[in-house]
Amino acid sequence: xxxxxxxxxxxxxxxxxxxxxxxxxxxxxxxxxxxxxxxxxxxxxxxxxxxxxxxxxxxxxxxxxxxxxxxxxxxxxxxxxxxxxxxxxxxxxxxxxxxxxxxxxxxxxxxxxxxxxxxxxxxxxxxxxxxxxxxxxxxxxxxxxxxxxxxxxxxxxxxxxxxxxxxxxxxxxxxxxxxxxxxxxxxxxxxxxxxxxxxxxxxxxxxxxxxxxxxxxxxxxxxxxxxxxxxxxxxxxxxxxxxxxxxxxxxxxxxxxxxxxxxxxxxxxxxxxxxxxxxxxxxxxxxxxxxxxxxxxxxxxxxxxxxxxxxxxxxxxxxxxxxxxxxxxxxx
Amino acid sequence: xxxxxxxxxxxxxxxxxxxxxxxxxxxxxxxxxxxxxxxxxxxxxxxxxxxxxxxxxxxxxxxxxxxxxxxxxxxxxxxxxxxxxxxxxxxxxxxxxxxxxxxxxxxxxxxxxxxxxxxxxxxxxxxxxxxxxxxxxxxxxxxxxxxxxxxxxxxxxxxxxxxxxxxxxxxxxxxxxxxxxxxxxxxxxxxxxxxxxxxxxxxxxxxxxxxxxxxxxxxxxxxxxxxxxxxxxxxxxxxxxxxxxxxxxxxxxxxxx
Numbered sequence: 001x002x003x004x005x006x007x008x009x010x011x012x013x014x015x016x017x018x019x020x021x022x023x024x025x026x027x028x029x030x031x032x033x034x035x036x037x038x039x040x041x042x043x044x045x046x047x048x049x050x051x052x053x054x055x056x057x058x059x060x061x062x063x064x065x066x067x068x069x070x071x072x073x074x075x076x077x078x079x080x081x082x083x084x085x086x087x088x089x090x091x092x093x094x095x096x097x098x099x100x101x102x103x104x105x106x107x108x109x110x111x112x113x114x115x116x117x118x119x120x121x122x123x124x125x126x127x128x129x130x131x132x133x134x135x136x137x138x139x140x141x142x143x144x145x146x147x148x149x150x151x152x153x154x155x156x157x158x159x160x161x162x163x164x165x166x167x168x169x170x171x172x173x174x175x176x177x178x179x180x181x182x183x184x185x186x187x188x189x190x191x192x193x194x195x196x197x198x199x200x201x202x203x204x205x206x207x208x209x210x211x212x213x214x215x216x217x218x219x220x221x222x223x224x225x226x227x228x229x230x231x232x233x234x235x236x237x238x239x240x241x242x243x244x245x246x247x248x249x250x251x252x253x254x255x256x257x258x259x260x261x262x263x264x265x266x267x268x269x270x271x272x273x274x275x276x277x278x279x280x281x282x283x284x285x286x287x288x289x290x291x292x293x294x295x296x297x298x299x300x301x302x303x304x305x306x307x308x309x310x311x312x313x314x315x316x317x318x319x320x321x322x323x324x325x326x327x328x329x330x331x332x
Numbered sequence: 333x334x335x336x337x338x339x340x341x342x343x344x345x346x347x348x349x350x351x352x353x354x355x356x357x358x359x360x361x362x363x364x365x366x367x368x369x370x371x372x373x374x375x376x377x378x379x380x381x382x383x384x385x386x387x388x389x390x391x392x393x394x395x396x397x398x399x400x401x402x403x404x405x406x407x408x409x410x411x412x413x414x415x416x417x418x419x420x421x422x423x424x425x426x427x428x429x430x431x432x433x434x435x436x437x438x439x440x441x442x443x444x445x446x447x448x449x450x451x452x453x454x455x456x457x458x459x460x461x462x463x464x465x466x467x468x469x470x471x472x473x474x475x476x477x478x479x480x481x482x483x484x485x486x487x488x489x490x491x492x493x494x495x496x497x498x499x500x501x502x503x504x505x506x507x508x509x510x511x512x513x514x515x516x517x518x519x520x521x522x523x524x525x526x527x528x529x530x531x532x533x534x535x536x537x538x539x540x541x542x543x544x545x546x547x548x549x550x551x552x553x554x555x556x557x558x559x560x561x562x563x564x565x566x567x568x569x570x571x572x573x574x575x576x577x578x579x580x581x582x583x584x585x586x587x588x589x
Binding site: 174 | 385406407411412424427437440447450453500
């Protein structure tokens with residue numbers, strides 16, 4: 001077993017035993033981190049692997065969240081119903097929006113995703129009868145599977161953990177599969193991929209729909225977690241903060257967005273208990289990362305590991321050199 | 333089938349606004365031919381290639397591939413049909429390894445690109461990796477297989493540029509200045525590899541190095557000012573006064589300057 005596998009197992013064990021280690025407050029914090037990590041992981045498929053920077057990912061989060069909220073209130077809080085309906089709604093929404101967005105790239109892609117997400121925001125904001133308008137929807141019943149009620153935070157935590165592991169595992173398979181390699185190829189050089197015979201537009205759309213669908217799943221879970229949803233979770237600042245999670249964590253890596261989500265949620269919780277200007281502090285940290293560690297927490301970690309092993313190697317080399325010198329001296 | 337026309341260019345014209353790049357160019361390419369395309373800078377050679385690959389749509393005229401009109405067919409579809417190009421400037425996946433560059437080509441060739449839930453590694457795709465390693469060996473790049481492309485020398489990158497084209501197993505290969513910027517040794521190496529391409533492969537080659545192009549081509553097309561000036565036997569072209577004036581003469585003049 002390699003070091004990476006060991007670290008992975010240790011992390012999973014820690015997550016499994018969290019309810020026994022942490023108080024309820026911190027368990028809820030971990031739950032929130034896992035849900036937002038799913039959201040960041042979904043965006044990372046688009047931003048980190050396909051190279052399409054979206055500033056409208058909250059749209060699909062919102063579609064999933066409101067779908068879930070409305071169904072749970074009006075029809076049934078059955079977990080599978082709300083989850084799969086949210087997934088389906090987000091897939092449909094992202095397919096429609098994606099068809100337009102993947103036709104453009106770079107700056108225009110960013111602006112177009114932003115415009116579409118703001119359209120969804122204003123729909124949510126205006127349709128008071130369906131979405132509760134600016135008041136949002138509250139009192140959303142907690143999810144049920146059969147007679148099992150997930151209002152218990154420990155049960156709910158395990159439900160989220162299971163989904164998180166499934167999604168993380170599934171996505172890491174996808175990004176290493178031949179399909180995922182095509183996405184990486186598009187990020188690196190779309191022109192070349194076309195001349196290799198790839199219908200790149202279709203692949204970009206697929207990435208957009210995967211990202212959107214899982215974004216919807218995250219939204220659905222978020223609604224169940226908070227039993228409340230408001231238009232601010234569909235606003236473009238939400239798209240911005242998930243993008244920050246991906247970038248601070250390390251885009252184009254699997255673990256990066258998870259670390260980014262954890263970092264931002266923890267920071268937000270700690271800093272906001274001291275000052276109301278926490279947004280400014282996150283902004284400053286983001287700027288520092290972009291300027292000094294553009295590869296995020298993952299890049300920073302690698303850098304530290306490298307310099308550590310390098311200094312070890314260097315001392316080994318200098319040791320050899322002094323030996324060689326010594327040998328020369330003897331020969332002379 | 334020996335003299336079968338594989339590619340037919342019928343009165344193709346191209347203009348960007350008022351600027352006319354190609355004027356009514358017609359050309360019939362037979363299967364297995366090696367056609368050298370020469371001409372001074374700005375003669376429209378690369379534009380001509382871009383039209384053949386579908387990267388540009390001609391302003392007028394049509395292109396037929398195996399008798400089918402492909403004028404409006406998208407570039408990636410032409411690649412899959414067998415028309416493959418290499419680029420004048422290295423256009424690789426710079427942040428990926430040589431092996432990964434090649435695997436992307438090969439997985440497309442073997443229709444594996446839509447597998448989602450299976451990691452692409454040597455264990456699970458032994459044949460794919462074997463073919464890739466074989467190609468890398470043939471091209472003398474085995475020490476470079478796991479290096480990131482941008483860390484390779486210019487000549488090595490140029491080699492990969494051509495390798496990626498050939499790895500698709502094209503039927504028509506369009507080489508856009510394959511030896512541009514290479515040292516003499518590297519050029520010789522590439523020319524050798526190009527000589528060993530399968531005989532039934534049709535090759536169109538744009539090249540400034542006349543030694544190279546006269547060595548490889550069995551038919552020469554001289555483009556000048558957007559039109560075909562001469563189309564014929566390499567020896568004929570070599571001794572043609574007009575060619576010497578517009579092309580070789582210019583180079584000599586430049587050399588004297």
